[in-house]
Amino acid sequence: MILADKxxxxxxxxxxxxxxxxxxISLRNDFVHYKAxxxxxxGNKKDKSQKLExxxxxxxxxxxxxxxxxxxxxxxxxxxxxxxxxxxxxxVAFTKDFFQTMGLNFHNLPEGLEAPFMKSVDxxxxxxxxxxxxxxxxxxxxx
Numbered sequence: 001m002i003l004a005d006k007x008x009x010x011x012x013x014x015x016x017x018x019x020x021x022x023x024x025i026s027l028r029n030d031f032v033h034y035k036a037x038x039x040x041x042x043g044n045k046k047d048k049s050q051k052l053e054x055x056x057x058x059x060x061x062x063x064x065x066x067x068x069x070x071x072x073x074x075x076x077x078x079x080x081x082x083x084x085x086x087x088x089x090x091x092v093a094f095t096k097d098f099f100q101t102m103g104l105n106f107h108n109l110p111e112g113l114e115a116p117f118m119k120s121v122d123x124x125x126x127x128x129x130x131x132x133x134x135x136x137x138x139x140x141x142x143x
Contacts, residue, residue: 017093023055024090027083031075049074060086 012018030052037047053073057063063073064080071077 017090017097020059020086020090021094023052023059024087026052027056027074027078027087031079034075053078056083056086059090 013022030048037049049072056078057073060078060082062080062082063077064082066080067076
């Protein structure tokens with residue numbers, strides 16, 4: 001709405017980072033307003049959680065290793081460190097893009113500087129994608 005008021009038509013809702021934030025909002029809404037649903041095991045009908053999985057599974061670099069292999073994607077496999085990291089990175093990327101599109105400088109800092117919490121995202125432990133934990137809490141999955 002703010003972008004429309006500012007005549008910023010170049011802000012494409014179908015591209016990143018806007019698309020990831022839309023998916024993050026969908027994930028939040030599905031989690032906070034969770035409703036039990038029947039799952040069609042034959043795969044004839046796409047349920048809400050399957051649609052969510054299709055949207056965000058590729059964006060989450062590491063699924064929750066402390067769940068069974070047959071557990072559903074949402075919420076069991078989805079919610080974990082990998083999802084939290086994706087959520088933070090998506091939010092920060094959207095914030096940066098929004099301020100840039102609006103022609104604003106984040107927190108009125110000199111050009112090229114960012115707020116401390118924005119920089120701290122890069123310092124978060126990265127998920128070790130090579131290590132398979134097999135659900136063992138003692139296995140290290142972080143660098």
